[in-house]
Amino acid sequence: MPYSDLSPLWISLKTAFVATIFAFLVGIAAARWMYGYRGKAKGLIDGFFTLPLVLPPTVIGFLLLLLLGRNSPVGQLLKQLGITIIFSWSATVIAATVVAFPLMYKTVLSAFKQIDKDLIHCARTLGASEWRIFWQILLPLALPGVVSGTILAFARALGEFGATLMLAGSIPGKTQTMPIAIFFAAEAGKMGEALNWVLLMVAIALLVIATINYWSGTQHSAKWHAIAHWFSWLPPFEGGREGDLKRGTRGRYKRTDYRGIRYGNKGLFVNLKKQLPGFTLDAQLEANGQPLGLLGTSGSGKSMTLRCIAGLDSPNQGRIVLNGRVLFDSQRGINIPSRQRRIGFVFQNYALFPHLTIVQNIAFGLQNLPKLERRQRISKYMEMMQLQGLENRYPEQISGGQQQRVALARALVIHPEALLLDEPLSALDTYLRSRIERLLSETLSTYEGVTLFVTHKLEEAYRICQNLLILSQGNVIANDTKETIFERPPSFEVAQVTECKNFSTARMIEPQTIEALDWGCTLQVVEPIPNKLTYVGIRAHHFTFPQHPDGENTFPCWLVMTSETQHRTTLYIKLHQPPGHAQDYHLQVEVYKEKWANLKDRPFPWYVRLDPLRLILMEQ
Structure with a gap:
């Protein structure tokens, strides 16, 4: 051809x-x-x-x-x-x-x-x-x-x-x-x-x-x-410094200079509203050097609150101020881009870049630092998070616990003014969760910025955070020290979120006496009775089983069924008379195995005491 x-x-x-x-x-x-x-x-x-x-x-x-x-x-x-x-x-x-x-x-x-x-x-x-x-x-x-x-x-x-x-x-x-x-x-x-x-x-x-x-x-x-x-x-093609985005009259954003908008107060101050499917997120909080735990059920607005603070989502209205810097102000049209907020974020799935090595992941936010300072910071946080020897591995080549530590190191290495942790332990098994939780507590004890810790597990928040904020359907229903919220939850919903398992509708009889209608008993109380008393509650581990029925708030009870874990036994008991079927019980009690071993051979009826100091009096 x-x-x-x-x-x-x-x-x-x-x-x-x-x-x-x-x-x-x-x-x-x-x-x-x-x-x-x-x-x-x-x-x-x-x-x-x-x-x-x-x-x-x-x-x-x-x-x-x-x-x-x-x-x-x-x-x-x-x-x-x-x-x-x-x-x-x-x-x-x-x-x-x-x-x-x-x-x-x-x-x-x-x-x-x-x-x-x-x-x-x-x-x-x-x-x-x-x-x-x-x-x-x-x-x-x-x-x-x-x-x-x-x-x-x-x-x-x-x-x-x-x-x-x-x-x-x-x-x-x-x-x-x-x-x-x-x-x-x-x-x-x-x-x-x-x-x-x-x-x-x-x-x-x-x-x-x-x-x-x-x-x-x-x-x-x-x-x-x-x-x-x-x-x-590859060269990142970084442009010059961008100003804030300012909302115009038609909902668009324009560049504006925010450098003069600064106030003297240290800490994080948040007051925002954002329309979400089914409800409006209305979050107000203040946080400083003490870690603040955000608790709530799935879909309550916890993660969205963090995303608005980090600039990943924009509120419909409100104001966010971090260490005197206005990050967002709907009235003044200020909405600083996420990359300029100096906020470290640890995502629930860690969000490690799969095509970068461990050391490149940690170094990603240090692009503008001199090489010597960059190496020093990376070395410091690799050692702090016990990641030595993993520098050249990729995220898929390390364990879940190691991935979590890489994500934490990457967020801290940029020296953020605030650290936001979105369910950072939820993807780990029990053993790893315990180890990483201890490491996280040690790290936060020396971190000088603001820390927000989102979780749906009360025990995690209680161990890591000094203060708790509880969200429900976008609204703050409690904001106090962990001891106050746990021992005296202000409402039925807060008690549920903090894992109280025993509730009864209640009414006041006298200034120190109430009737638990669902439990069929009269109880002496120590705390002042709320004007609109609706419920009485008691946590599952606050019961005692005396030998005799002589004390106050002591009632005969019968065991309905049990449920065991490796350390505790949960007892389902009915007051006043024997149960009629497997679901016929009033209270859920948790006892350690040693106590259960001493209790299980007692003849019925047993006697259970509801300590007046442990009773929780709640409004709706």
Whole structure:
């Protein structure tokens, strides 16, 4: 076969290569923009970008012809500049680029969307600009999608026919690509020649498919880590210092200078409101050097409060001040970007960057420090968190407890003014949780900033924090020292959140006497009775079992059933008379195994005492 006969191959390869470069650059740029775009026209713009993927190529070619033809405004302008596009190799490239672009755009956008959003949020709290997040987080983590999109775009550009024929024609040696050569060879009855081109196209297509499958199978291998790791050395394209974002009259944000907005008070002061599905988060809190624990059931607003403080979400109204710096003020239009708030955030899933080593994860927020100071800080916190020897491992190569320590070191190494911990121990098993909790307590004892610790486990909050704030459906229902909240919860709901298990509706009989209606008994109390007394409660470990019924608040009881753990036995008991069935009980009592061993052989009825000092009197 003469060399000239191969011109469709070289034209196709050259065209596909150049078109792929254009589709690569424009597709990634469009995907990045659409990933962060939140405007109302998002669906319309996405549809426009995707249109060449669903329209017949001849329609695309016809539209390009109308746009670039000699009689169009663009064509007239090009003619004045002495530029000819129609029926040229440039037209071949344009047609191939337009039809290949949607594959690149959609594949990369899908890859971006699959990235854990907490990784992006974490990078922002560590001071990274949006450009740096794109280059060092988004792009390397989306690398498999970028490669797949590039290969698919190349294959689509190589096989383009209809749009190319409409815009560039079939000029042998100039615009005649392989698909066009197949069409005209078949039309002329040269079936053998057409078959040769078809087999060549099939071979290239199989090669493309094999390449995609190979890349998909190695995206978590050492090779992928090595390629993704290279992105950490790319220049971050950091811009100059950005001012705050100021809300305008139409809800948009404008840049403004916040440096003069500072007050003298130390600590964190929060008063915010944010509309959430089903309720409005209305959080007010103050915190200083003592860790503050945020307790509440799932969906009560704990994590959203932290996210608003860190700048990852914006309240609808309110004010947030940290050490005299106004971070958010809805009335004055101040909303400092997350990367400028100097707040360390430890996420529930740790949000470690999977393509960076342990030392690179910890160093991520130290980009602007001199190298010597950076190394000193990293070494200090690696040692503090007992991570020596793990410097060059990746997050997937270390245990959950080690990952948690890396996340804590990364948040502390930037010397934040506030440290926000969102359920940091929830993903660990019991043994690791105990070890990390001790390490966390030691670390916080020397940390001089503000600490907020979100958890749904009372015992964790009680051991780590001096003060507790309890949220329910977005509202603060208690805010006091842990001893006060635990011993004297102000309401039934607070008592439930603090894991009180025994409640009865109640009414006052005399100033020091109440009736527990559900328990069927009269109780002497010591604490003043609330004006709107509704419930009486007692914690499961505050019962005693005297030998005789002579003391106050002492009643006969019968055992209904038991439930055991390795250290304690839970007793379900009924007062006054034997139970009728397995669910017929009044009180839930927890005793250590040693006490249970001495108690279980006593004849019934037993006697149980409800200590007047331990009774909790509550309003609704």
